Amino acid sequence: MTRAPPAWLRSARVISGLTIVLLIVLCAALAPLIAPHDPNEQNLVATFLPPAWAKGGDPAFPFGTDSLGRDVLSRLIFGARVAMLVAVLASLGAMLIGAVLAYVAGYFGGRIDALIGRAVDVWMSFPPVILSLILMVGLGVGLRNVILAIILVDWTRFCRVLRGEVLVVARKDYVAAARLLGFSHWRAITREIVPASLPLLITLVSLEMGIDVIVEAILSFVGLSVSAETPAWGQMIADARQYIYDSPWNLIFPILAIFFAVFGFNMLGDGLRRTLDVRLTATQRV
Amino acid sequence: MLIASDLAVSAALANGAVPVIQDLNFSLAPGRVLGLVGESGAGKSMIGRAVAQLLPSGFSVTRGELLFDGQDLVRMPLDKRRELLGREIAFVPQEPLSGLNPVLTVGRQIDEHLARLAVGDARTRRARALVMLDAVHLPRGAELLGKYPHQLSGGMCQRVLIAMAFASRPKLLVADEPTTALDVTIQARIVQLIAEMQRHDGTSVIFITHDLRLAAQICDDILVLYAGRPAERGPARRVFSQPAHPYTRCLQLSNPAMSGPRRGLYALPERMPGLSALKTIQGCLFAPRCPSAVGACARALPPFTEVDDGHIAACIRITATAEISVPAPAAANAPKTGTPLLAVEGLSKTFRTARGFFRHDVVAAVRGVSFTLHENEFVGIVGESGSGKSTLARMLCGLDAPSQGTIVIAGRDVSDGSSRSNAHRRAHVQMVFQDPQSALNPRRRVASIVTQALEATGKVDWEERLARAKALLSEIGMPPEAAQRFPAQLSGGQRQRVNIARALCVAPNILVADEIVSGLDVSVQAQLLDLLMWLRRARAFSMLFISHDLSVVRYLCDRVLVMYRGEVVESGPTIQVFATPRHPYTRALLAAMPPDDLSAAWPPQSLEIEAAPLAGKAVEADA
Numbered sequence: 001m002t003r004a005p006p007a008w009l010r011s012a013r014v015i016s017g018l019t020i021v022l023l024i025v026l027c028a029a030l031a032p033l034i035a036p037h038d039p040n041e042q043n044l045v046a047t048f049l050p051p052a053w054a055k056g057g058d059p060a061f062p063f064g065t066d067s068l069g070r071d072v073l074s075r076l077i078f079g080a081r082v083a084m085l086v087a088v089l090a091s092l093g094a095m096l097i098g099a100v101l102a103y104v105a106g107y108f109g110g111r112i113d114a115l116i117g118r119a120v121d122v123w124m125s126f127p128p129v130i131l132s133l134i135l136m137v138g139l140g141v142g143l144r145n146v147i148l149a150i151i152l153v154d155w156t157r158f159c160r161v162l163r164g165e166v167l168v169v170a171r172k173d174y175v176a177a178a179r180l181l182g183f184s185h186w187r188a189i190t191r192e193i194v195p196a197s198l199p200l201l202i203t204l205v206s207l208e209m210g211i212d213v214i215v216e217a218i219l220s221f222v223g224l225s226v227s228a229e230t231p232a233w234g235q236m237i238a239d240a241r242q243y244i245y246d247s248p249w250n251l252i253f254p255i256l257a258i259f260f261a262v263f264g265f266n267m268l269g270d271g272l273r274r275t276l277d278v279r280l281t282a283t284q285r286v
Numbered sequence: 287m288l289i290a291s292d293l294a295v296s297a298a299l300a301n302g303a304v305p306v307i308q309d310l311n312f313s314l315a316p317g318r319v320l321g322l323v324g325e326s327g328a329g330k331s332m333i334g335r336a337v338a339q340l341l342p343s344g345f346s347v348t349r350g351e352l353l354f355d356g357q358d359l360v361r362m363p364l365d366k367r368r369e370l371l372g373r374e375i376a377f378v379p380q381e382p383l384s385g386l387n388p389v390l391t392v393g394r395q396i397d398e399h400l401a402r403l404a405v406g407d408a409r410t411r412r413a414r415a416l417v418m419l420d421a422v423h424l425p426r427g428a429e430l431l432g433k434y435p436h437q438l439s440g441g442m443c444q445r446v447l448i449a450m451a452f453a454s455r456p457k458l459l460v461a462d463e464p465t466t467a468l469d470v471t472i473q474a475r476i477v478q479l480i481a482e483m484q485r486h487d488g489t490s491v492i493f494i495t496h497d498l499r500l501a502a503q504i505c506d507d508i509l510v511l512y513a514g515r516p517a518e519r520g521p522a523r524r525v526f527s528q529p530a531h532p533y534t535r536c537l538q539l540s541n542p543a544m545s546g547p548r549r550g551l552y553a554l555p556e557r558m559p560g561l562s563a564l565k566t567i568q569g570c571l572f573a574p575r576c577p578s579a580v581g582a583c584a585r586a587l588p589p590f591t592e593v594d595d596g597h598i599a600a601c602i603r604i605t606a607t608a609e610i611s612v613p614a615p616a617a618a619n620a621p622k623t624g625t626p627l628l629a630v631e632g633l634s635k636t637f638r639t640a641r642g643f644f645r646h647d648v649v650a651a652v653r654g655v656s657f658t659l660h661e662n663e664f665v666g667i668v669g670e671s672g673s674g675k676s677t678l679a680r681m682l683c684g685l686d687a688p689s690q691g692t693i694v695i696a697g698r699d700v701s702d703g704s705s706r707s708n709a710h711r712r713a714h715v716q717m718v719f720q721d722p723q724s725a726l727n728p729r730r731r732v733a734s735i736v737t738q739a740l741e742a743t744g745k746v747d748w749e750e751r752l753a754r755a756k757a758l759l760s761e762i763g764m765p766p767e768a769a770q771r772f773p774a775q776l777s778g779g780q781r782q783r784v785n786i787a788r789a790l791c792v793a794p795n796i797l798v799a800d801e802i803v804s805g806l807d808v809s810v811q812a813q814l815l816d817l818l819m820w821l822r823r824a825r826a827f828s829m830l831f832i833s834h835d836l837s838v839v840r841y842l843c844d845r846v847l848v849m850y851r852g853e854v855v856e857s858g859p860t861i862q863v864f865a866t867p868r869h870p871y872t873r874a875l876l877a878a879m880p881p882d883d884l885s886a887a888w889p890p891q892s893l894e895i896e897a898a899p900l901a902g903k904a905v906e907a908d909a
Binding site: 178 | 683684685709710716717719720721724725726727729738739741742743744788789791
């Protein structure tokens, strides 16, 4: 039996976004297999090598080497591990907290809604970068704490956006009908409201992943992310910053990596939003 | 004034052009009112849009002409037509709220309109605006000018729009279902107002409506449309009293009578062919549903036959029309006496509305309502919007907690709201919601919706649910294939059937139905009412039927409660209450309904009671 692919898989945005993201995820997962060198292997006789295609490049180091003679390509590939891990775990974590609170607030309304709403307001009034820096200083460096810090900063985004959607769906008569037919609150939320808000949730998560890549890069740029022996894109930018005039390539490659990762996630998120949002597709079809 | 000759409008669909309007001929003399009558999809609004040249994209006039004062509106250059519209030709829309811009004050919008008509300076325009508002009987005009549309009721908005429409003393007014979204008492006043303005200015009016009775009362001529083609045209009284086309006759018979003995309803089978189906029908478009159709009907489009002077019908069997009749309804199970199934005592509900940070208003939506419902009894609750009908229904079902009073269902007081009370209530009372669009989860299939009650137990597997769904579907007159469909793939009437089936799944003793036939076409309404009567005999349950439509309540219910501003002002056997109403409000409600008898003057010159304002809007704080 052949079935037509779902609408979201036929969107050019989704396909191109998904291709980029899968490519990066693949790099991250298979890093030890595909990286030509150990990312921390120093080669002090071959520092600041330009990319292989430039004059004086060495085919053994396709993207050149950095100030300690480490292979830039290998470091980029290993850096994807940190970026993807943070993107996936932090966005899912933020979604979990934010979504649960949003469903509770939107469904029950009243005082609970007001309480959660105020908490989000207060939370959001802290500048996000400062808040995550303070959290990192408090929690200490390390991958786990980076993820935790991002979750603690970014759950409010999910809560805010999702609550509005939940509020609309929860007031529909079919939710009331489900309650009248004996659905518990839990069942009413999971069977009636969650499916209706799932498109929005998926979209938010994919956009959040792009944001998380940037936040992780910022934190590792200022040295508050993973420890020095783990390669990370932000760290590579920080290292290359000092030699920006001697070896601009060292700066450009990690920036491009971040750019493509974020671009991929945004493309995916935007494509999903366009194809999954019922209201949007309805108006386009008319 | 306005002459349509051989007008045809086509829609470009994927499989070619389909005629949306065809063979349209009418002439509207100055100062006359022409009623365009038909169900949704008949093309009534398309004619109004053709006059305004506001046809949706893909639709175009393909043939004929539309002469306004001798000028062809169809082929008129854009700037010239713009000159006419809003000046010589005015419009009153169906949804008064969407006819006004929500972010501008009423005064600003009237002022802009008058400025376009080049009425003097700002001061003259303001004075003129006040005169206009006074003419449509809106009190405190100066205060009104500073208000925004959402601060007004629907009826007030419609009056403002009528005032604006008549500001330029138009020669032609197109009123597209101007009263459909309003309460009956307000409907009567709006109709009265249009008639008054029309007489005063000598305006010609095209009055688009789905209500044949209303059209017969206020129009000089009626044109009945079916699937875009005129079915019958003639003087209003004649068309109403001696319909020549079977469709007109069926429309009339599908509407419950307001006087005389309770008669059966004629429920037209199926529904009007949709745009894409139109191409496949050969011959008379109505033939597939027509009770007097013969073989010849399906062969060619019937020609227009003159029945009488100026009375034309597109039917080859006009003589058979008068013979269409409906059997008397089968006797319903008589309500049982004895201990009532449901007893409500002193039920009240107050809402708090915030007014500033520490202050709030208390609005009483329902005050001290008491009544009983016996086994097998159908009780109607009538009243206007804001009278507390829906709040009462929600309290009975447990969706809102009462502020005061008790609800006893099958011997158990459930007003404490404990989980055992709620379980007891659920087993006995189910609700059918008003708007199937909102009441059916668009992501569930029909089978899953109607058997949702089984899902709640969590113990029933899908096979069993599917079997049960098919049984329920056959009970409500839907094919078993419908089980796999999504609500979006059903028609409005089918959705409402699914809505009913879901409530029936738990076999409740009491069904609470909140306006379940309003917003449906009369033929679909008749089908649903038939279904309810059939279910009543087959299933033996009691029902609380909430409606603003008195004729439906009269047809369906044994007893009726009349609610006004949250209180039950009158109750008793339906026939008796409607024949000899005691409370002035009941009298006003009844007077506002267009009667079957055309000799009575309608609308009545004075409606006795001021319409109930919307709860929370004008009801000031009680505490």
